Amino acid sequence: MQTEKAKTKPADDKREKLLEAALGLFETRGYDGVAVPEIAAKAGVAVGTVYRYFETKDALVNALYRSLKQSYNTAVLAPIEPGLPTREIFSLYWQRMTLFARENPRAIRFMDLHHHGAYLDDESRALSKTYAKAAESFVRDGRRRGDIRDLDPVMVVALMWGAAAGLTKFSASGSLKFDAHASDAMEDALWRAIAND
């Protein structure tokens, strides 16, 4: 039904334009700080059109959250060649995280700001669980092999997400350049933080 052919099918895809506009607004001001008519204006459509594509404002944020979290999960949790050493698996995960963060800083800020919103539905929340589970199993495996120190997996997730989100936010405020070099320097620091020896 959706995205069947690429031939100017849905005119100019207002749904996509609405999600894009919503991201640009929600990312800095949050769900309650943005009015629906403003989203419509930024997307270049009338207010009523918003409700042709989304049942409610809640449905719109959830669709946006799901879309971004889905992309993020797909990018970061892509299959990893079996048998790789822990250090290289770590590097791969971190590279994927920061590549995504540098290409989609607004997505990172939006997710960081809305992770705990009461308007998120069960399906949106489920995507966060998927990510947490994957992260925890990486830490558990690394510990089993003796490569990672005796740390609570949740602490490692807190450290890594905090670092990536922090770099993204400080980069947005201009006090830091979040380039490949910064990413590598942080990878080095983070690995020292969690590695044995």
Next chain:
Amino acid sequence: MQTEKAKTKPADDKREKLLEAALGLFETRGYDGVAVPEIAAKAGVAVGTVYRYFETKDALVNALYRSLKQSYNTAVLAPIEPGLPTREIFSLYWQRMTLFARENPRAIRFMDLHHHGAYLDDESRALSKTYAKAAESFVRDGRRRGDIRDLDPVMVVALMWGAAAGLTKFSASGSLKFDAHASDAMEDALWRAIAND
């Protein structure tokens, strides 16, 4: 005029009750997610009373932000005995941060959520600057002495605040116990992340 004698002077200090109620509400739902009448209700006063103590809703958040950030700065940036080795200065700062975070988790979440709010005035923002300056000078000194690796001070701040805020948030969601042991484990990890050798 205020706090002259301890004799039931300001009745039950409604200003304090309003700030306390506002913290409990803003901390999870953010500035735009909370209505003034709701704050009044939680504080046990009438709506109009809010405006006897604060000119606007904006003034209320700013007063709250200033009060919390002030407490935080005072606790963390207290004078440090001169001549202490970098490792011990680091430990002291981290201990102060996590002690404050564990005693005032709502303050941490509130600050983390409102740091970049457009409603914050210059005086509120100035308090963030004070903190950033202190953190940067610690990193610079440590680097000069050769104890800290060649890292952007902003990256160290991102790492440390991210870790403390992350622990606070995951602790609130029940997936982690933010006790003295967790704090010590994280201190160890963070020091490995930034230390030379």
Next chain:
DNA sequence: CAGAAATGAATGAACGTTCATTCATATCGG
């Protein structure tokens, strides 16, 4: 020209803010 898509004025609920009114307490005159 028929059906789908898009529009934006209209709607009622909820928002931040105001202010006429109340009333417990303080001050005073005798």
Next chain:
DNA sequence: CCGATATGAATGAACGTTCATTCATTTCTG
């Protein structure tokens, strides 16, 4: 001491505005 008077903290109904949402109408499209 006591009744009269003055005070200002506290109240909550009411105000204008803005919000999310609806829907009668117009504009596209095949």
